[in-house]
Amino acid sequence: MLKQIFTPFLLSLLFVSLANCGPSPETKDLQVKAKQIIGALPAKMPGSENDTSELISLGKKLYFEKKLSLNETQSCNSCHNVEGKGAGVDNLPTSPGAFGKNGDRNSPTVLNAGFHFVQFWDGRAADLKAQAKGPILNPVEMAMPSEKEVLKRLNEDAQYPALFAKAYPNDKTPVTYENLAGAIAAFERTLITPSRFDDFINGDHKAISKAEQDGFKAFISAGCTSCHSGNLLGGNSYRKMGQVNEYKTNDLGLYNVTKKAEDKFFFKVPSLRNIALTGPYLHDGQVKTLEDAVKKMAYHQLGMNLSEEETKKIVTFLGTLSDKTRTN
CATH class of the missing domain: 1.10.760.10 (Cytochrome c-like domain)
Structure with missing residues (x-):
C-alpha cells in the first residue's frame, strides 16, 4: 500500500527536479540572442x-x-x-x-x-x-x-x-x-581562446551566472553591440573614435594609411574577447580600468552616461569572455 502511494509521489518529485535543472524561458531567449548577435568562436582560424x-x-x-x-x-x-x-x-x-x-x-x-x-x-x-x-x-x-x-x-x-x-x-x-x-x-593561428560565454551560446545554460546574464542584457540595452558584435565582439569594422562626443587624441588612425579626410580618427574596433585581461585600454592605452573604458566608450561612442550599476553589470558580463585557461 505504501509502495503504491509513494511511487507516484517520488516520480512527481523527480519530474519537478528535472524541470528545475533546465534553463528558464528567459535564459533560453538570452541564449538565442547570444547566438544571433555574437555567435560562438570557431574552432579553427581561416588559413x-x-x-x-x-x-x-x-x-x-x-x-x-x-x-x-x-x-x-x-x-x-x-x-x-x-x-x-x-x-x-x-x-x-x-x-x-x-x-x-x-x-x-x-x-x-x-x-x-x-x-x-x-x-x-x-x-x-x-x-x-x-x-x-x-x-x-x-x-x-x-x-x-x-x-x-x-x-x-x-x-x-x-x-x-x-x-x-x-x-x-x-x-x-x-x-x-x-x-x-x-x-x-x-x-x-593556434591562439584561439574559447570562453564560458561560448559554452553558454553552445547550450550550457549554467556556464554563466544570473549576474553575468544580466550583464549581457545590459550590454545589449546600452547599444554596445552596434560596434561589438560578431563572434569576436568587434574586430570586424572601423569606427570613429569620438563618434558622438569628441575624444581628444592626436592620433589620426586610419587616415595615416588612406590619407582620406573622412578617415580621420577612425580605428579598428577592438575585440572584447579577453578584455578583462588586456588592460590598459583604448588605442593610446590611457584608460587604466575596464570600468572606465566602458563608461568612456558609452559616452564618446553612444552619447550615454552609464550609471555605476549599469557599468558594473556590463563589466561583470565582459569577464565571461576571457579564455578559460587564462583566468584564475
Missing part, C-alpha cells in the same frame, strides 16, 4: 587548414626569438605575451622597443587575432602574415635594419636552416622573410 606541425613549431620558435631584434633583447612575445596566463599583451599603456623608446599605441592582443578583418589599430596589414613582417623592421620596435640582415642571422644559426627546410619542404631556398612571416602567422 589554418594548410598549417603543418613543422610550420607551427617553427613559428612558435620564431615568435619567442630575440635574435629578430637588433640588440637581441626583443621578441614578438615581449609585447604580446602568451606565456602562462599572458593574454597576448604586455599590460602597458604603450610598449618599449629594443632600445627603450616607446611606441605611440597600445599593443593589441595577439589572441584570436587571425579572426580579425585587418591587423593593427589602423588596419595597415591585411592579415597575420603581413602583420608579422612589420615590427621586426620597425626602428622603434625590433629595429632590424633590413630583411637581408634578418636572414643572415637565421642562416648563421645552428638550428634554423634545418627547421625552415622541414617547414617548407618544397622550397629550394626555404629561409626567406616571406616564410618567416608565414611561420609566425601559422603559430598565431
